[in-house]
């Protein structure tokens with residue numbers, strides 16, 4: 001099994017996803033939200049690219065979730081915080097979500113035969129899943145507006161560390177992610193909270209989100225994209 005890393009959606013054209021298991025990574029905050037919600041009893045999360053698509057699903061009874069510029073849209077029921085996704089009243093509910101980076105990366109992976117959702121919150125479950133499936137792996141970092149970011153790359157490195165005995169590192173992108181994680185793993189929260197994303201969104205008072213998204217193994221689940229919906 002081979003493993004590679006795509007650091008931003010702007011680079012995805014360099015990869016052939018048609019035979020891969022693609023792991024979508026958006027630690028702050030989309031994939032952390034999806035894991036937290038689905039791990040807390042949400043029935044499904046349907047990722048969509050636009051606000052209009054989300055509103056159309058809202059009319060069908062979906063809970064509308066997401067953000068633009070990091071802030072909840074006024075017409076949506078919830079924003080892009082893992083605490084929103086874990087609200088008890090959302091148990092059993094279907095969510096439609098649109099976010100700046102995370103749902104875009106999912107949209108760009110649609111041709112892949114297996115798309116799964118990774119976050120520190122389900123790190124060990126993701127590693128376990130990858131070691132029991134047979135496809136080559138692409139770790140797809142959602143980044144920020146097409147740019148590289150630290151927290152997604154760090155998580156990609158954590159996965160590389162977890163699968164290193166069974167997977168062949170395909171490129172320097174993998175080796176870089178691996179050594180990044182090796183050098184920062186002792187204090188993930190410290191490094192994530194100093195990331196550009198954390199600084200940019202700190203004005204919205206999301207430090208509690210950053211603290212939560214830095215936790216590991218809160219959930220033993222792996223969300224998978226099946227017929228356009230993320231389910232456990």
Ligand SMILES: O=C(O)[C@H](CS(=O)(=O)O)OP(=O)(O)O
Pocket residue numbers: 026028029030031067068069070071080099100101102103142143144145197200201
């Ligand atoms: O809500 C977030 O954390 C970000 C918003 S922004 O791109 O930083 O403005 O969205 P996400 O798609 O979860 O990265």
